[in-house]
Amino acid sequence: MSFLTATDITVRDGAQTLLEPLSLTVTPGEPLIILGETGSGKSLMAQAIMGTLPAGLRAQGEVRIGAHTLSASEPRRFRGLWGREISVLPQEPWLSLDPLMRAGTQVTEAHRLVRGLSAADAKARASSDLGQLGLTAAARHYPHQLSGGMAQRVAIAAARAGGAGIVIADEPTKGLDAARRDDVADLLLSEMGDNGGLLVITHDLALARRMGGQMIVLRQGKVVETGATETVMSAAREAYTRALLAADPESWTRRAPSRRDGPPVVDVHGLSVARGGRELFSGVGFDVAAGGVFGITGPSGCGKSTLGDAVLGLVAPAAGTVTRRADIGPHGFQKLYQDPVAAFPRKRRLGETLNDVARMTGESARVAPLLEQLGLSPTLLERRPGAVSGGELQRLSILRALLRRPALIFADEPTSRLDPITQARVIGMLGEIAMTEGTAILLVSHDAALVRNTADAVLPLGKTVLPEPQPDAASVATAPH
Template structure:
């Protein structure tokens, strides 16, 4: 075997019963290399990662062979690769909320990785954990629980843990989603360091800026099939397949500005709002009015209070000072939230179809209307027979969007609602969201780290600065 051959994937496939979700894929990764997987949400990118790890959801079966640094096993033999987890193969998962233990402090979880995987003594693990959290901008987060972190902070914490074991092969599944430009570049640098120090990176991303910055080779997937492969620079400069050209051209930087609707009556008013967490002030004496039909964009680095402001306006959190006044006559369900983490917003043991029918019944929505939205979002009806853990993050994000519109909200707080979507699907989802808001006259409060999306959709902006 070649000493620098870190991963050899041979004929990797995934099936759900007789349905093929991922057609046979074969590739290698050598020390110092980066291989990026690009494609629409639901194309099979995360399924490929799970098949390589031996971590597919129940009901899905992998085919082919996986060889990691000379240790070969059948792809369907998940147990054979589990002793390699953290030591030879590391995963930075798409959903950080599923990777963190909610009842243990973040620092202790990182220390555990350093002790059990790297073999460091307790005192050295504690020192190394503190240093890594500081490098990730999480100095004060070691004593916090995962549910006390913002989505971007949790993403950075999981990245630190995935790298802590020193695995030679790192699979990074959407590692920069929900991150502002500074921390996106920081994580990109971390991945580059893995390759530069003799490891290899398998990157799954929708962010062409990250893919281009890391370089290497590129595989383009569509509906579980490989449609184009080659050097990153060559494909981005001159893609040979029409779908790849369409995917690259769909970057939000190319979207036209959406026409602003006419604003209507006041929906929610905040006066003198202040909120702090763990002694850290997020915002102070903030005044804010949201009117029907208005599109209000909130931006700023992770952990600066964007989601907290929305939760205060919705009544999910109480402000430390100030007041929130709702327009009279609003239904109890008139203020809705589209969560940044879609997995946490669905019952884990219930099928998606059952959850959606419950939402239709609760809000008096016709099932055919919901089906129309799902079709527009390109959600195959067969996905509704699955549980939330059995679909991709991008598919679940779109299903969550279709569901929340059943409530006919007067105000929708959309917290990074398309962070898991490729540019093509992202545009379709945001167009549906914008059309629904325009038709109903609802107010939209949109949290996004993407400057281009803010430009396209925003009438007004609230920008939070780093503390």
């Protein structure tokens, strides 16, 4: 018995084939994991199955959902099944959440309008769903008041609320710490039970191990390897799969600490920040020198991104001081946003946006070499943000920031959408930029191993306990109260 069968699904952009013929079957009670590098076609495959490909892309093949047989080339026919028979947990929560509606109301509405519960039952069920995800207090907040990880969990609750028998989860744990990642995995498995269908698209190796089931490994739009998840991850046959597994941050060699002379780029003393009447942290102190990498880690919602925003002057502290080196202009401080889709104009081609920055800075000649260094195809510049993967957009945001030759980059979860191989390349590139150009890096990540093996010193926020490298004279952290 199968809930979902896709046969010979192909995706093209004009004459270019982005996803070569792919067939899959989702059976009740057994997850199917799609693992692969950024830009491998994982999300395109899901969009083709759902009938939600961006404008300009065309799909072919056949999709069978329960008793319905549909052509992938006729996406309008899928709409009557959305939410009721098949639902998707989106990769970008900011595109799926209503910015004018509180989190609890969004989940309640899905229970009431899609699942058909009464108003009282829908509200009670929404409260229970959010509570399971550690979001009881977030129910009254709007999306822009939530951290990236919290917004992701609200989107998961809203997508599940319709009661669809088949769920496609597209990178459901990006930006989440290990505990929240496991909570989401357990919730998805519980919701699937013995009779539901679950298709999980991810580059998160720990999530794949926890989910189990069957696995398909994709690379550059082609199937590389298939089999039971446990077998593929413990005894992969293909060299690419083995390289993907070996690139986990737990296996990285710790970066040698930088040692720089001169005044710090930023100097933080006794910093306290509150949001919505709740103190996120207090008594934080550290400094970051030119060429230094300072790491901040901790669970989702503990204030990591807010701390970085306070360092840049985007958030006013409740107490304490942030001193930025006086000879650095405002453009010398750049932020890599956790959700790059919200940082690019949706209606403009990516090349137009990057060219604007390059002309302002006189750095047009750097665009091509940076594209190559980041593993990006120049053809992406002809597309709009909605027509590229989240990982590709994340790397393009890094390119845009580098065109400013900044003195400090606040990198807010800069690899949350990247597969392990690409993640290692990008983090290595940021470390090289710090070393060769003297750029200070303020690195925020939920991944404790990534931060531990990259930063000169680490500041743990919240309840995270993280072994720290010995700080040198260029970078010293004071633990928060």
